[in-house]
Amino acid sequence: MKAFLGSEAVAAGAVSRGRLGRRCRRIFPDVYLPADQPIPSLRDRIGGAWLWSHRRGVIAGVAASALHGACWVDDDTVVxxxxxxxxxxxxxxxxxxxxxxxEVMSVGRLPVTTPARTAFDMARHLPRGQALARLDALMWATPFAAERVLMLADRYPGARGLRQLREVIPLVDGGAASPKETWLRLLLIDAGFPVPTTQIPVHLNYHLFAMLDMGWEEFRVAAEYDGDQHRTDRREYVRGERRQRKLPQLGWLNVKVIAEDRPDEVIERVYRALRSRGWRGALTPRLHTRT
Known part of the structure; x- marks a missing residue:
């Protein structure tokens, strides 16, 4: 941890008060970074926030999930x-x-909520879609037991957001490799489709050919979110196109989704694909808690 308390550094004679103000970067009250660290990383800000708390706070929420290894957390995320x-x-x-x-453990010498408590907090405090995306990312990085999260709900029966927590936790899937994949999966679930399986392997000549984001193996229908890297990286684009052309030969219908697609269009395309493969279910939109 590179952050330090300015008052402690001055008292120890490590730096003068004048030099502290001129040469160090202040990130929180009385919390500074060395001169050679102009842009604070998330870990710097987390450590600095803990110092600001007079070393009494417990890192929680999205910041805690990052310390547990979850991806998709920006450096400017609120601690x-x-x-x-x-x-x-x-x-x-x-x-x-x-x-x-x-409910507290040590990560890099910082007191941090355990994965279960981190999930408990994010499921309650974040908007539903964001909460599920963060929970999926945490589950991908550090698997936690849903039962332990629900046990915390029983431990704190008056806590805010328990209704949403009890709805969201059963939907957590560590197979979601990005927030956009979580968004797509939640869109399909809310539309009334059967819950899709994630990370479906497809083999060709006994070798792994593709790992599909999500889908329904019984009907050999998949849905995948096509990220921006497929547009900016030519090699990745060509690989993706060849993969997409081969999947029908292996018996799969793959519905590719891009950022410009409207949700109703996505739902309609997936509905047609599943119906063409024999699914006879009805779309009954899922009611959920709005927060």
């Missing part, structure tokens, strides 16, 4: 902490919530 403080600085959220000893 959440379990801490009683009504006036946190910009870039920090302090939540005055109870936390038990068995």
């Amino acid at each position: 959440e902490m379990l801490l009683r403080n009504g006036r946190p600085p910009r870039g920090v959220i302090a939540r005055n919530e109870a936390v038990a000893d068995d």
Whole structure:
């Protein structure tokens, strides 16, 4: 951790107060980075937020998920902490919530909520779609037991957001490799399709040919989100096109989704693909808690 408390550094004689103001970067009240660290990383900001808390806070939420290895967390993400403080600085959220000893662990010498407690907090505090994307990313990086998260709901029966938590936790799938894949899966579930399986292997001559984002193996229908890298990387684009052309020969219908597609268009395309393969279910939109 490169962040340090300016008052401690001055008291120890490591730096003068004048040099501290001129040569170091202030990221939180009394928290600085060395002069050779002009742009703070997320880990710098997490460590700095903990120092600002006088080393009393417990890193939680999305910041905790990043420390547990979850991807898709930007450097400017707000740092959440379990801490009683009504006036946190910009870039920090302090939540005055109870936390038990068995819900805290050490990660890089910082007190951090366990994966289960991290999931408990994100499932309650984030909007539904964001919560599921963050939970999927955490599950991909550090698998946690849904039962343990629900046990925390029983431990804290008056906690905010438990209704959403109980709805979202059963939908968590560590097979989602990106937030957009989570978005697509949730769109299909909410539309009334059967819950798709993620990371479906497709073999050619006994070798793995493709790993499909999600789909229904019984009907050999898949749905995949086509990310921007397929447009900017020519080699990746060519590989993807050849893969897409080969899948029908292996018996698969693959519905590719891009950012410009409207949700209703996606639902209609998947519906037609499944019906063409014998699915006779009806689309009954899923009702959910709006937060």
